[in-house]
Amino acid sequence: MEDRSAFFEQVYQVVRQIPSGRVTSYGAIARFLGAARSSRMVGYAMNNSHIYSDVPAHRVVNRTGLLTGKHHFGTPDRMARLLEAEGIVVIGDQVRDFDRLFWSPEELLK
DNA sequence: CCGTTGACGCCAT
DNA sequence: TATGGCGCCAACG
16 A cells, blocks of 8 residues: 555554444544544544445544534535444434543554 | 645644 | 634645
8 A cells, every 4th residue: 555545554553443332532533543643634544434335424522522524424424424323322423422422543552 | 836625633722 | 611723744626
């Protein structure tokens, strides 16, 4: 893979490991990859994630548990429905019990 | 070539 | 506690 897209590939690699029913944040992924100040790039990577069928982009939300990427799933409520299908409760674009459902990429090191 | 624009997050106020 | 400003950096027109 090209060096240019290496970062994106690493992002997809992490996202693929997020367990069903759990969520993580753009910033957590950025920090895990050693690019703590490039959380926006993680979001940008997600924008291209549609080319892969095995990257659960809906499990990535912002650091407060808000579904900031909901407008990139075709219909406005698609992201929330995908999450609810995994047992996650979404109220007003906000993941309930976000702290409890949060999955840290650090888990990959275990 | 350069200004704008984000699926974000930290910090100052 | 709530809001706004700004750094980040690739993509777009």
